[in-house]
Amino acid sequence: MVLEIDRRQAMAYRVAAHGLHRGGTDPAALAVFDLGVQDDAQRDTANLAVLARLDTAPRRPLADDERFLSTWSHRGAPHYHRAGDFRALLPALMPWDAADAAARLSWQRRDMAAAGMPADEAIRTAAAALRKVVTHPMTKGAASEAVTKVIPEGLSLWCRRCRATHILDQLMRLATPLAGLALRPGVSPVTLVPLRPRPRVPEHPDARAAVDVVRTYLRLHGPATATDAAGFVGTTRTTLTHAMWPDDLVEVSVDGRRCVIPHDALAALEHPPEADVVRLLPPRDPLVQARDRALLVPDPGHRKEVWKILGSPGTILADGEIAGVWRARRSGARMELTLTELLPLSARVRAAVEAEAERLGKARGAESLRVSWT
Template sequence: MAVQVTRADVLGSRVRAHQLDRTAGTLADTGVLDLGVQDTGAEAARWALAVRGLDDVPAGDLALVWTLRGAPHVYRRADLLGVVAATAPFSEADAAKRVFDGARPLRAAGTPVLTALDTMASAMREIVAAPTVKGEMSRRLTERMDAPYLRACRPCNAVHVYEQTFRLAALRAGLELQPGTSPPVLQPVPGLVPVTEVPAHLDVVRGYLRLHGPATPQQVAAYLDAPVRDVRAHWPDDAVEVQVDGKPRWALAADADRLGAGPARTTRLLGPFDPYLQTRDRALLVPDPAHAADLWRTLGRPGAVLVDGEVAGTWRPRKAGRRLTVQVDPWRDVPAAALAAEAERLAAVRGTELAGLAVGG
């Protein structure tokens, strides 16, 4: 019979899995780096690591690459060989789903999407012998690629390669992104070659279950942009069923005991794309539809105020010169002293001076 757990059990378990209740850690033991930390926004990845107790990581120990969902993610540099294999599409159908509308012209031309990714990666590898701005890279790549790889882009009023195909081919080409560059600058990763074996700690299905479980195959597939069939084919043998408020979900067997550990007491300011907020079980994390719509906006997404596992409001940075004000819009009572300490840390990470914490109004 499946173990019965509550929403509160799940939130407590996830906070601990995300290590949001700790004050110090190391690069090696920071679990979110196994799945990658999305670096969207000012100092996003650096702040996500800081709220997990990981400060002052030497820049050379981390690498920034386009991986899951075509988004920029930070990983341990020592893991990059394994990341190439771990984040690659599971199948031809998976590759087609991940490149979205870029798959249709390739299929019409009889070119498998996996072959197209390798073809584009080969061209990218030849082009980028030194740091290259994305726009220049795209222009030179467009000159080399055949029609099925190209699209007429109305916003740009130009023809260029499909964006997702471009992004997903970059790591296959052995290219990383220079942190802090806008527009992005790509550069070769010395000695990075394709590998086929996925290290156990980098397995993306296990990684999602470890950080966001209990979960369903559909939720994992949504996170990866992969077909549910492929996720089921890679489902861990040690995943066990649990009932979350009467609904079937799955967790890794080794994590099942953590579900009964109770709430995790912590207050954090999470960035808009923090790993904790990347769950595809949004209704469990934020049951109120209006609050969910406010938190996960398509444009201008705010950060989340996390209090003991619950999202208790949103926050935004207001910067004037080198002074930073943190504006908090609470959904319920929030611990002002703890938030003030978090705001001080945020200002330090961003290299600014905290002008104040404004709660409400």
């Protein structure tokens, strides 16, 4: 028998699964790090995602916590992971075949023709080259220049902005963790750092590791579909269902949409706590990384405000809804937060939002904070 729920129940489950009811003081215990937390260092998004989930602000930022490391991982985007989890994740980042690699690289036939090799071979070639040339901390620019000299010409391209020929950017991002490289957190320019001890480039993808990634996505962002999970991984639905699909899933209907969730999460889905929390979530917060954006934000116009092509805002989570957006401007020790309603907010919720703004400003070291509503 298929469990039938509505969107509100699904959102209540996700709010709880993402730890947004708050509890504890240890970032490493947060469930969102089971998958990894995407970071935008310029806007401190990963640290703000942690702040939204802990009872008290952490004693130190993630960049100073040796229990975490940063690297390009899912879809080539920068993520913080628990350092102890990362080596087990590496085989899940290795493409299954040429079609999978082409999807992760967003390559078309002409790209593979230009490369002179299948896409999966291109990633393995780039990873081996990066492992060879990056033997000490190197900026992204220096590493790109060094690796471009030793890879086949088809894997590099003339860059008009840089006025130089260098390795294709997405190829470098996908190959970097496979080469046993992390990113030095909290520094600019981006700097690649070899892990110690340094893992070898995985020879083959690992089914168990890949299935664990998909299962974790479905636990945090479920109930969801195979297409949703494939979008997060950066692959095709066909590859995901053939090579990475867990066998312990149960079917759920969310307002008539057929979805799945891990069996061990079903009880929590059936009886989630009320989503009666108010939080300021940063841009790229784990909650808004779900690929079924229409479930998170039903109104198409509101979705355009939440997910911008460039410079997405933070979001206001109120009683299980993405109810608004926020942007911050910093000038020295002064911070200004502009809050925008997408849904009508009560006086109680507005007061709670402003309290969250004070908490955010204090965590960011602002000596003065100005909050304005639009």
